[in-house]
Amino acid sequence: MRARIAMVVVTLVVASPAAVDAGAEGRVVVEVHGLRSVRGQVRAGLFEHTGTWLREGHERARCRVDVTARIARCSFGTLPPGRYALSLMHDEDGDGELDRDFFGVPTEGFAFSNDAPVGLGGPPSFERACFAHREEDEIVRVAARYGL
Numbered sequence: 313m314r315a316r317i318a319m320v321v322v323t324l325v326v327a328s329p330a331a332v333d334a335g336a337e338g339r340v341v342v343e344v345h346g347l348r349s350v351r352g353q354v355r356a357g358l359f360e361h362t363g364t365w366l367r368e369g370h371e372r373a374r375c376r377v378d379v380t381a382r383i384a385r386c387s388f389g390t391l392p393p394g395r396y397a398l399s400l401m402h403d404e405d406g407d408g409e410l411d412r413d414f415f416g417v418p419t420e421g422f423a424f425s426n427d428a429p430v431g432l433g434g435p436p437s438f439e440r441a442c443f444a445h446r447e448e449d450e451i452v453r454v455a456a457r458y459g460l
Contacts, residue, residue: 339449340388342375342398344423346455347382349404352420354384356400358391365438366399379404385451397441398425402456421456430460 342356357371364370375386379402386400401410402421411419425443428436443452 337390337447338393338445339390340373340396340445341449341451342386342388342400342425343451343453344384344386344400344402344456345382345453346457347379347384347402347421348456348458350379350381352402352404352406353378354386354400354402355408356386356388356398358388358396358398359438360394360396362438365397365441366435372396391445393446394444395442396425396445397438397443398452398454399423399435399441400454400456417459419459421458423454423456425452425454427455430457 340358342354344354347354353376355376356374358373358375359365359367359370360372373388373391375388377384377386400423401418403410404420405411410422413419424430424436424441426436426441428441430436
């Protein structure tokens with residue numbers, strides 16, 4: 313179970329921001345609180361469908377930002393109104409992977425929109441993590457978690 317959660321979070325490793333619709337209205341920014349260090353990067357993926365939730369390469373948008381304070385902001389750019397869910401990791405050592413302990417428990421931070429809890433069966437569902445994005449700019453606040 314824990315290894316499955318760690319593997320899902322590892323799929324969030326993103327190399328660069330994805331293109332977004334140029335004519336869309338409303339910026340989406342994730343604000344991550346509770347970062348335990350000012351090292352590495354926050355890497356996040358934004359998903360728009362249950363069928364693509366947490367599937368690497370199926371993000372609607374991605375963002376990556378260097379961590380320079382205990383709160384980090386990462387912008388997905390402008391997006392059309394709709395339902396989205398986000399997943400992120402705090403890649404403290406900058407190796408592009410979520411580090412885990414011997415049992416598969418993440419040792420680097422991770423989070424989901426709505427601060428959706430991780431259950432014994434794995435990551436939260438799209439429905440638990442999704443939020444409604446309207447036409448205006450929006451800040452999605454989440455708390456980084458370390459371990460389970």
